[in-house]
Amino acid sequence: MMLLAFIFLLALLPAGSASGRHLPKAAISSPVFGPREVQGVLGGSAIVKCFYPPTAVNRHDRKYWCKMQGTRCVTVVSSNYVAPGYEGRVSLIDHPEAENFQVNISALGLGDAGTFQCGVGVNGRGLSHTVTVTLVEDPSEAAELFYVKLHSTWTVSCSFGEGTESLRKYLCKKETGGCRNIVDSHQDIDPDFQGRILLTFEKPSGTFSVTVTQMDWEDTGLYYCGAGEYGKDSNLKGLDVFVYEDKNFPQLQTKVIGKTGGSATFECLFDPLMKSSTRFWRKLRQEGGYETIIDNIGFVNYKYEGRVAMFENPGNKTVTVILNQLQAKDEGFYWCMSNELKEQQSSTELKVVEGKPALSGKKTVEALPGSRVDLSCSYPCQYYSYEKYWCKWNSSGCFMLPGQQQGVAGPSASCNTSTRTMLLSFDPLTEDDEGWYWCGVKRNGAFGETRGVQLLLSSGDDAKHTPELLEVDSSRDSGAVPPGGAYSDAEVRKGAAPESSDESRGSNTLALVLGPLAGLILIVVTAFAIVKYRQLKRSDLVSVGSYRTNISMSDFESVRDFSASNGAKEIQETPVGGDEFVTTTDTQESAADTTKAKRSSKEDAELAYSSFLVTSDTIAQGSSRGDSAVPKVSPPQD
Structure with a gap:
């Protein structure tokens, strides 16, 4: 029955690498760690160091060193006690x-050999090694x-x-039957350590060093x-490694997945953050070694300009690195490194997949x-x-820009x-505005997705284009700005406030409708x-009191022609209130004026008005004397 239960438990374990298919060794052992074996010379000395959570x-609890005698463990020395004979x-x-205590033993004798325990608290309670x-x-x-913390370096x-x-x-x-190669100077790396080990x-x-991350x-x-x-070869050195868990140690991601054209965020742990230290973010090369991408003193690899930035977070003793505009060739292993705190290095694998970025x-x-x-x-x-932000990129980072509601310049x-x-x-x-800008989102102070855009200043030749041509070109040019983006001087009326993107689109639509x-x-x-x-031109309307009459300009011409042909001082007028023709006398100068060149329509209208006044006066005088007072006009002779 116990065997069946054990098989069922193994079936529930997730599949993975060779190391992931075994039960964690330290998961079934004590949280107190120390050496498995200590050798000493008779009469010499030995030192045993034990670590505790x-x-x-635990910091204030009793520490002890005891010797196993059957099922009992007899105390040799503790925080406030030393056994007789010792x-x-x-x-x-x-x-x-x-987070450790040390047991010092001198003048080693035969009674000092055997199986011992170092622990915290009361003997036999489990907190021992x-x-x-x-x-x-x-x-x-x-x-x-x-003694290495879980997930540390x-x-x-x-x-x-x-x-x-x-x-x-x-x-x-060291394993049964030999020693399994983990890494060597020929870049032969064990698959379980791929991407997280560096020689x-x-x-x-x-002299050489080996660094292993994500222990x-x-x-x-x-x-x-x-x-x-x-x-x-006798050139050999033994290394006894113990991994233990510290629940206060931050758990960093070992793998990050990003989309083509999107961004990826990496967390680096530097505890504590020392101002004097130089922090690097590097990518491992497949052929060996690494390539430095960015550091905290102003260096940025020229191939990553505008794409990578480093943000320090003293509050949680981490450094955030953001890489955007992702490409397939960005895949690989990235390392956070320091020139002073090698034990705090970390590594993360980046996978780039096809897809549409969030921003x-x-x-x-x-x-x-x-x-x-x-x-x-x-x-x-x-x-x-999420919290949204814009920042301006440079080699020292990406500096946050103020919101519009703050009313600051720039x-x-x-x-x-x-x-x-x-x-x-x-x-x-x-001109100072030219450069790289990032838009991004945050959640609970943690950086999320970002996107970079490069702002360029165009040459003055672009001002020669009309606004219509600029608008047509912008829709065809992949690098042009859509409505609501950049506007040239030709597109903004002189002396008028620039319009917003929505107002501009509205005005363009209104112009297209009202123009035709x-x-x-x-x-x-x-x-x-x-x-x-x-x-x-043909007929000017003249009003006098309650009378309205049409005075044809052709009539004036015929009158002038007729008067000129007979040399008389009479002028023929159109009838007013009746069918009679009336005559009046005028000076010789007036008669001569009628023979002048053709006047303009305005001058003719003025002449007609004057003539009408004279005729009206004559008609009024004739009416007072009766019809006999009106002279008869003979028709013109041919």
Whole structure:
């Protein structure tokens, strides 16, 4: 029955790598760690160091060293006790700040050999670790002890002298039947350590170091670093590695997945953040070694300009690195490294997959100096409640730009939640504004997706184009800015405030509708004016008191012609209130004026008005004398 239960438990374990298919070694052992074996010479001394979990209780609790006798463990020394027979040669010193205590034994005797336990609290309560002490005449060099936190980094340095420069350098792990190669100077790397182990050469000659990140339970064990071949050369050094869990140690991601054109965020742990240290972010090369991409003192690899930035977070003792505009060739392993805190290095694998990035917008925007520019960045509904920001990139980082509501000079950022668009406005655009800008989102202070856009200043030749041509060209040019983006000086009326992107689109639509209508109205009005002008040319309407009459300009011409042909002082007028013709006398100068060249329509109208007044006066005088007073006019003789 127990066997069936064990098989069922194994079936539930997830499939994975060779190491992932085994139960964690430290998961079934005590949280207190120390060496498995300590060797000493009779009459000599030995030192045993034991580590315990860094809790407040453990720091103040009793520490002890006891010897196993059957099922009991008899105390030899503790925090406040030394057993009889051990006074003066056995001591226990607690180092709570280093989370360990040390047992010092001198004048080793036969009774000091055997199986012991070092622990915290009361003997036999489980917080203990078993150590075997042996006495030898010629002890071999004891393996160096390493206590490494789960998911942290282990670094070891090995040196074998100048005569070993040409020999193969390696790190192997002791297993049944031999020592499994983990890494060597020929770049032969065990698959379980791929991407998280690095071998580098150091000074003096013959010295090299090995760094392993993301230490797991299965990494506990006995290792050997050496020069040459294991078992054939004596250049060998033992390394006893213990992995233990610290629940306060932050758990960093070991793999990040990003989309082509999108971004990826990496967390680096530096505890504590030392201002004097230099922090690097590097990519491992497939052929060996690494390439530095960015550091915290202003260096950025030229191939990554505008794409990568480093942000320090002293609050949680981490550094965030963001890489955007992802490409397929960006896949690989990235390392956070320090020149002073090697144990805090970490590695992350980046996978780039096809897909549409969460943030979208133009990659490049070009505009004229002095114009208005709106950089736009659209985000999906899932980012609606996230904090949005714009920042300007340089080699020292990406510096946050103020929001529009703060009313400060320079570019201002705003967010339209109805259209899910973030805008960065420049009004007017200056030469200092050229460069890279990032839009991004945050959640609970943690950086999320970002997108980069490059703002370029165009040459003055673009100002020669008309606004219509600029608008047509912008729809065909992949690098041009859509409506709501960049505007040239020709597109903004002189003396008028620049319009927003929505107002610009509205004005363009209104112009397209009213333009043809205005042209049609202009044609109709012009035609009407021409018709009226021609009518006015032929007949001018004159009003006198309550009388209205049409005075034809052709009548004036015929009267003048008739008067001129007969040399008379009479002028024929059109009838007013009757059918009679009336005559009047005029001076010789007036008669002569009628023979002058043809007047303009305005002059003719004035003449007609004067003649009408004279005729009206004559008619009024005739009416007072009766009909006999009106002289008869003879028809003209041919």
